Amino acid sequence: MAVEDDVKGKVDEVSGKAKEVAxxxxxxxxxxxxxKAQGLAGKARGLFGDAKDKVEDSAENLKDKAEDAVDELKSKFKK
Structure with a gap:
């Protein structure tokens, strides 16, 4: 789940910053x-979560378009 990646990424960013300051x-x-390394890893994890969200959204969009196309074809053949 991308939200989980976002949350864990933010936790790593904050923890990393605390270590860096310490x-x-x-x-x-x-x-x-x-x-610094932990902070960068957290940022990367957050970006990975964002990318996963975009891929999931695109896949859902393609699925919807395919279903619409199939429904349109079915309606044409019923006539």
Whole structure:
């Protein structure tokens, strides 16, 4: 589910930012880098969720168009 990807992505972004700030404040370069990486991974996950939404919407749209085309053909043959 794309919403799940969006939520988990935001959680990772926020957690990553917190780690990054903690790393800066404590002068811990490793923690800062981990935070940046986690934040970027969260952003990527959110973008993946957006892409999944768009694909699902497109697939649903194509399905609806195909059903409409089949219904139109059926109505033509009934005449």
């Amino acid at each position: 790393g800066v404040v404590s002068d811990d370069e490793k923690l800062e880098a981990e935070g």
